[in-house]
Amino acid sequence: MSDEPLLRVSSLSKFYGSRVGCEDISFELYPGEVLAIVGESGSGKTTLLNSIWTRLTPTSGCVSYRMRDGTFRDLYRMSEAERRFLMRTDWGFVHQNPADGLRMTVSAGANVGERLMAVGDRHYGRIRETAIDWLARVEIAEDRVDDEPRAFSGGMRQRLQIARNLVTGPRLVFMDEPTGGLDVSVQARLLDLLRGLVNDLGLAAIVVTHDLAVARLLSHRMMVMKDGHVVETGLTDRVLDDPRAPYTQLLVSSILQV
8 A cells, every 4th residue: 555645534524404414534545445334324434425525514623635747626616627527537436326327318328428528539440349347347247238227137237237337447446235135145246346456557546335244345544433433443343353442342232233
């Protein structure tokens, strides 16, 4: 991993009136590192993710990203156009519901190809060839390239969303409950696929999940949230095998009892 972080989050807070979404959160994410943010529903993990991703404007704090030229930029001081370009090129976002991250009325190939066109590729044959190659990487057969996502199963839609996000070679991918709502057997295959792609491509990722098994399989480091605050952070195996905060101990023991 690089000596320089890819992302810096400093004293980030988001309030909804008097209610705390997340408060005073700071961390750094390095290239090739996967951070899991875990906690129960209402813990603040999705608010934090959306504040980092600039979908929500934080109440206070700073999020800075290291651009490809090595300079750090404050995401909230970028223009809207600059942020949109970053999201189309350097970043990916895998939604829990694949329909939120796909265009459901165009073909699978077009969903992948659109991202390539966003970064300037205009050669139809090359775009189609790359799309077919990426569909194969996420275990979607070539003969489905012209099918629309609405003809796909939930697991196939999620794999298509992953291909759409990764085709431009992003450096940072956000994942919001990436296996939520899928059957257990489909989840297992998808997690294996995700882990392989993240390792092969050297991606940095932030994964929001309530599922500690997902966190263990995908992440190097874990941050546990409760009521908008970070209650424990550390290497994933250490946090799960030797939880120190009472809340983390409760989370881990509740999984073991299931």
